[in-house]
Amino acid sequence: MAEYPGSEHERRVPAADLADGVARIFEAAGMGPADAALLADSLVHADLRGIHSHGTLRVPDYVKKLTTDGVDPRAVPVVERRAGAAIVIDGANAMGQIAMDLAMRTVIEAAGEHGIAMAAVGRSNHCGAMDYWAMRALPHDMIGIAGTNALPTMAPWGGAEKLVGMNPLAIAVPAAQEPAIVLDAAFGMTAHGKIRVYAQKGEPIPEGWATDAQGNPTTDAVAALDGLILPAGGHKGIGIGIMVGLLSTLLADAGYGLESGNMEEGAYVGRDGQFAMAIKIDAFRPAAGVKARVDQIAREIRNSQKRPGVKALHPPGGLEATLEAAYRRDGIPLNDITLAGIADAAQALGVAVDLG
Numbered sequence: 588m589a590e591y592p593g594s595e596h597e598r599r600v601p602a603a604d605l606a607d608g609v610a611r612i613f614e615a616a617g618m619g620p621a622d623a624a625l626l627a628d629s630l631v632h633a634d635l636r637g638i639h640s641h642g643t644l645r646v647p648d649y650v651k652k653l654t655t656d657g658v659d660p661r662a663v664p665v666v667e668r669r670a671g672a673a674i675v676i677d678g679a680n681a682m683g684q685i686a687m688d689l690a691m692r693t694v695i696e697a698a699g700e701h702g703i704a705m706a707a708v709g710r711s712n713h714c715g716a717m718d719y720w721a722m723r724a725l726p727h728d729m730i731g732i733a734g735t736n737a738l739p740t741m742a743p744w745g746g747a748e749k750l751v752g753m754n755p756l757a758i759a760v761p762a763a764q765e766p767a768i769v770l771d772a773a774f775g776m777t778a779h780g781k782i783r784v785y786a787q788k789g790e791p792i793p794e795g796w797a798t799d800a801q802g803n804p805t806t807d808a809v810a811a812l813d814g815l816i817l818p819a820g821g822h823k824g825i826g827i828g829i830m831v832g833l834l835s836t837l838l839a840d841a842g843y844g845l846e847s848g849n850m851e852e853g854a855y856v857g858r859d860g861q862f863a864m865a866i867k868i869d870a871f872r873p874a875a876g877v878k879a880r881v882d883q884i885a886r887e888i889r890n891s892q893k894r895p896g897v898k899a900l901h902p903p904g905g906l907e908a909t910l911e912a913a914y915r916r917d918g919i920p921l922n923d924i925t926l927a928g929i930a931d932a933a934q935a936l937g938v939a940v941d942l943g
Contacts, residue, residue: 598926599918600942606631608940609643609929615936616653617660622685629684633716634919636907638771640780641716643921644787647928649682649713650936657856658682658712664689672697672704675839676711680857683714687733690863691723698729702870708861709839713854717757718771718904724759724865725767728874731759732864736835738848740779742815744822747802749815750844753778754831759904761868763878765885769904774828775816779850782811787924836860 606627613623626649634642652658662681666674666689674693678686690706697704714720717733724731737752753773760768776796785792786808797811798804805811818824836843841860848854868874888902901909914920926942933940 597920597922600921600926601918602631602635602915604942605634605643605919605921608933608938608942609646611938611940612646612650612929612933612936613653613660615933615938616650618653618682619661622660622682625688626682626684629715629719631919632719634921635911635914636716636718637910637914638716638718638907639784639921639925640778642925643929644780644784644925645713645715647932650932652682652712652856656853664708664711666693667709669697672701674704674706676706676708678708678711678857678859680710681712683708683711683735683859683861684719686711687714687720687861687863690861691720691731691733691865694863694865695724695727695729698724698865698867698870699727703864703866705862705864707838708863709836709841710857711839711841711859711861712857713859714861716771717755718759718769718907720861720863721757721759721771722767722769725761727865728761728868728878730761730866730868731757732866733757733861734831734835735861736832736841736843736847736859737773738779738850738854739844740816740850741775741818741825741828744818744825747815749850751818751825751828752832752844752847753816754828754835756827756831760881761874761878762881762885763875765882765902766905766908768881768885768902769907771904772819774819774824774831776819777816779812779816782808782816784922786812787922834862838862 610623610627613626630643653660659680662679664678664686667677668675676690686708690708694704694706720733721731734756739749739752741751753775755773757771791806792808797816798814799810800813839860842858847858868877885902
């Protein structure tokens with residue numbers, strides 16, 4: 588979901604001001620200017636598209652990773668190994684965004700030569716919303732695919748122990764005139780960060796999202812933070828989550844499942860893994876024709892018959908594109924807790940940030 592209750596009544600912050608302020612915080616945490624700007628842009632991108640669970644809500648967590656938890660703010664990821672279009676990236680214990688930036692740039696270049704390319708990313712850390720990476724391929728008339736492991740918050744099907752991460756996957760397909768069709772989905776009923784947003788607001792989560800610590804279904808966001816997230820699609824969601832986790836970790840020797848951390852101790856530094864892919868459309872069919880067909884598919888979805896009470900239909904990423912256009916125009920709605928977290932991080936690092 589891209590919207591949260593009450594989002595239209597919160598304080599509006601211009602995207603450029605937010606990106607500038609957050610980048611200066613990350614510079615004060617030890618990052619170089621270019622890396623700080625990239626990290627800030629990835630979070631603001633999520634907020635612009637209504638994915639506040641992966642937006643600037645995470646600034647205090649990221650500052651902690653960079654200053655006390657052992658993530659290297661000055662790390663320089665490198666291409667560790669390359670066999671044609673098969674690439675391994677050593678993330679060098681950088682923030683995952685810095686490693687994934689290299690991964691996407693490398694697979695886009697390799698796909699230009701080979702038609703398709705994949706990079707396995709190891710020694711990495713949290714890399715933010717995955718659509719940010721998949722969408723990097725769009726300006727090149729390529730399909731982008733990106734996935735990552737996540738801390739275990741779900742149980743194997745029929746189980747009661749946190750062993751499976753929601754392990755999100757993003758796929759971005761370019762269009763000609765319509766917004767690109769973009770799917771960014773974790774394989775739980777919700778992201779842990781979204782439950783945090785509801786807990787911040789003091790609002791109940793929807794039924795069917797999570798259990799409490801005893802395994803009972805709950806709509807109490809605070810209780811859900813200690814419980815299990817339920818899988819999307821039952822056993823199918825668990826199965827897909829496991830497979831995305833395998834793709835994200837095994838080829839780069841990253842930490843699968845509990846090898847990467849747990850919800851009590853947090854993430855183990857430098858044990859995350861990701862993968863990035865780019866597919867050059869012209870290697871298969873003329874890109875112009877494919878993009879025109881994507882337009883047709885998007886319009887077919889949008890103009891199809893609605894169920895009673897449904898106001899609008901959107902292809903994947905359509906609602907997020909609508910929100911992004913509105914938020915760029917009117918400012919990003921952020922709640923007081925997110926704004927306070929940014930302000931506290933700035934103050935602790937001696938940075939003056941004025942977000943209005």
